[in-house]
Amino acid sequence: MALEKEAKRMAAEFEYTKDDLNKGVKEFLAEMEEGLEKQGTHLSQIPTYVTAVPNGTEKGTFLAVDLGGTNFRVCSITLHGNHTFSLTQSKVAVPRTLMETDSASELFSFMAKQIETFLKQHHADHYETHMAKPGEVSYFDLGFTFSFPVEQVGINKGRLVRWTKGFSIQEAIGKDVCELLQKEIKALNLPVKVSALVNDTVGTLMARSYTSPGKESTLLGAIFGTGTNGAYVEKLSAVKKMAMIDEQEGGTKYDRSTGLMIVNTEWGSFDNSLKVLPDTPYDQSLDRESNNPGIQMFEKRVSGMFLGEILRRAMLALHNHSSPGVSFLKDKSSADNDMTTTTTIDPDSVLFKQWGIDTSVLSIVEEDQSDHLRITKQILEKDLMVSSAATEDAIAIKMLVHAIGKRAARLAAVALGAVVIESKRLETEGFADIGVDGSLVEYYPGFEDYIREAFREIEGIGPEGEKKIRIGLAKDGSGLGAALIALVAHQAEKAGNV
Ligand code: BGC
Numbered sequence: 001m002a003l004e005k006e007a008k009r010m011a012a013e014f015e016y017t018k019d020d021l022n023k024g025v026k027e028f029l030a031e032m033e034e035g036l037e038k039q040g041t042h043l044s045q046i047p048t049y050v051t052a053v054p055n056g057t058e059k060g061t062f063l064a065v066d067l068g069g070t071n072f073r074v075c076s077i078t079l080h081g082n083h084t085f086s087l088t089q090s091k092v093a094v095p096r097t098l099m100e101t102d103s104a105s106e107l108f109s110f111m112a113k114q115i116e117t118f119l120k121q122h123h124a125d126h127y128e129t130h131m132a133k134p135g136e137v138s139y140f141d142l143g144f145t146f147s148f149p150v151e152q153v154g155i156n157k158g159r160l161v162r163w164t165k166g167f168s169i170q171e172a173i174g175k176d177v178c179e180l181l182q183k184e185i186k187a188l189n190l191p192v193k194v195s196a197l198v199n200d201t202v203g204t205l206m207a208r209s210y211t212s213p214g215k216e217s218t219l220l221g222a223i224f225g226t227g228t229n230g231a232y233v234e235k236l237s238a239v240k241k242m243a244m245i246d247e248q249e250g251g252t253k254y255d256r257s258t259g260l261m262i263v264n265t266e267w268g269s270f271d272n273s274l275k276v277l278p279d280t281p282y283d284q285s286l287d288r289e290s291n292n293p294g295i296q297m298f299e300k301r302v303s304g305m306f307l308g309e310i311l312r313r314a315m316l317a318l319h320n321h322s323s324p325g326v327s328f329l330k331d332k333s334s335a336d337n338d339m340t341t342t343t344t345i346d347p348d349s350v351l352f353k354q355w356g357i358d359t360s361v362l363s364i365v366e367e368d369q370s371d372h373l374r375i376t377k378q379i380l381e382k383d384l385m386v387s388s389a390a391t392e393d394a395i396a397i398k399m400l401v402h403a404i405g406k407r408a409a410r411l412a413a414v415a416l417g418a419v420v421i422e423s424k425r426l427e428t429e430g431f432a433d434i435g436v437d438g439s440l441v442e443y444y445p446g447f448e449d450y451i452r453e454a455f456r457e458i459e460g461i462g463p464e465g466e467k468k469i470r471i472g473l474a475k476d477g478s479g480l481g482a483a484l485i486a487l488v489a490h491q492a493e494k495a496g497n498v
Helices: 004-011 019-039 104-122 123-134 177-187 200-211 242-248 283-289 304-319 360-368 371-384 391-423 439-443 449-456 463-469 476-496
Strands: 059-067 071-080 085-093 140-146 152-156 157-160 192-198 220-224 228-235 260-264 431-435 469-473
Touching: 004 304, 004 391, 004 463, 019 391, 019 449, 059 104, 059 304, 059 476, 071 476, 085 104, 085 476, 104 123, 104 177, 140 177, 140 200, 140 476, 152 283, 157 177, 177 192, 192 200, 192 476, 200 220, 200 228, 200 260, 200 431, 200 476, 220 391, 220 439, 228 391, 283 304, 304 360, 304 391, 304 439, 360 439, 371 391, 391 431, 431 439, 431 476, 439 449, 449 463, 449 469, 449 476, 463 469
Parallel strands: 059 140, 140 192, 220 431, 431 469
Antiparallel strands: 059 071, 071 085, 152 157, 220 228, 228 260
């Protein structure tokens, strides 16, 4: 009983009320506006130099690479021009040693080598002809999805502002990441031109626009995966800082004729000063012991990389509870039959390791409807090396998981809801279309339902507005999206539009 009561109390610390939601949206709207006006704000609101969304008729073959967090992907994409495409891809995990290192070229040459292997495998003729007779075949245009905050100054030019999601390579900060990649590609003499720099959210927005039938365009692309972020279609005239950036860079090139600019919000850093974000003791210690304290504060409460760690910290607090009655993952005696359950935790359990618990654990526990939470106990045994956990332990974990996951979804609704409200699309077009991708939206049970429940509580959306918001999965959209942007870049260059 004492355990259940304490778990309930802790779960309540994660509650994010209707009032909190509305305060969150208000602050988000203010930070959106501030970010459009000047640089160096929490919400970076980065102009991406992509000034239109596709309509599904685009054609051609392009390469795309994607450095997102956990994996590195290389793909070639053929757009058929009828909302469909074919895609060939290879995927490798990024070795941890390359994520935290002194030398940027180690990471970028790793990427170039993966491109080389891909070309040899999937475009052997093209590759061999180029090697034998340079100049004979054309270069592939490559869209580079680089999902970290980058100060973009052109369609294929951008300086890294900071690393997120566990990466840390000081040397790369402030450098143009396209140039870093192009240099390594050149060293291998590959027929590839890095023609577009793309954030994964922009790719998701483009992919959703290309694949969704109908003439209406998508408003927003959002990722809820290892990290979180969103990019949306803004009126060029609203991006007030554009003139200042132009001046600083001695002129920037982009197509002004559409009157639009896709803006990468970098909402992972929304409210870094914690004006409105919830802040439990577990959030606090997670941040303090992370490699980037004080930044990405929204992301640290919402995205996949962090939810497992929040849970781990809450579980540890419960396990180490000072009251002996709160016996969590410890031996328990039962008053009914005088029996004692002996629970052991291996000292090597991931419960004791920072970042040890994967978000997939939360998804499985949230989903668990089995008798006596058998599945949760199996996960404890298999993934956390906890043997003979009691049903009370599993119940306590489920309460915490549910609270952490639901809070993440309600916070996600703050960001999505604010962008929808700012766009006024519910009033002007009668609906707003959102493309999403990432492990949380794809696998976390009920994530979208919790988001929708929150939408209904947000002033300016409400139950009527919620029905008009379409959310569609743009799976692996970043590859397709990067190809689409490479195409736009190629066409603009050919037409002399930039
Ligand atoms: C990065 C964003 C990215 C997001 C989702 C964040 O950590 O800052 O650029 O879009 O993760 O991958």
